Amino acid sequence: MRVFALVAATVTTGVTSGLFYTYASLTPGLRTADSMAVVQVMQRLNVAVLNGWYLLGFVGALVSTGVAVVLHLPSDGHRVLPAAVGALVCYTGALVATRAVNLPLSQALAEAGEEPGRTGYSEPNDPGGARRVRWCAVRALLSTAALGFLCWALVMHCDVSPT
Structure with missing residues (x-):
């Protein structure tokens, strides 16, 4: 059960980490687009990403990592516990960033309709949404760190000697 x-x-965190990495990699390209194009692209992406597959990875990563931590609490699982806890902390950080920053920005975009000035993207110093770009990178880094911790936890669980 522990290895499962x-x-x-690991799989669900990897999927979500890949999505966050994609956002972090692509959103800087919007810096050269005009405000209306940025709003339209981000509105469409934000609608498209809200589906069952995304939810499965997004929530599944938190739940399965939490379950892995709980299952490794007994003394015979303590070897894996630090890596599993590290993964849970990092992934929770990515969720906090999503909730505190990315979701409000997405909501502002959804409410903007055809008025990009309401989103903050029309400001001369922030044409591509530098704040969104920054926080997409934070989410990508945190979720990738969580994935690394989970890979290490699997190595520790299977008692594989890294070479």
């Missing part, structure tokens, strides 16, 4: 939880956590 670790594998599920």
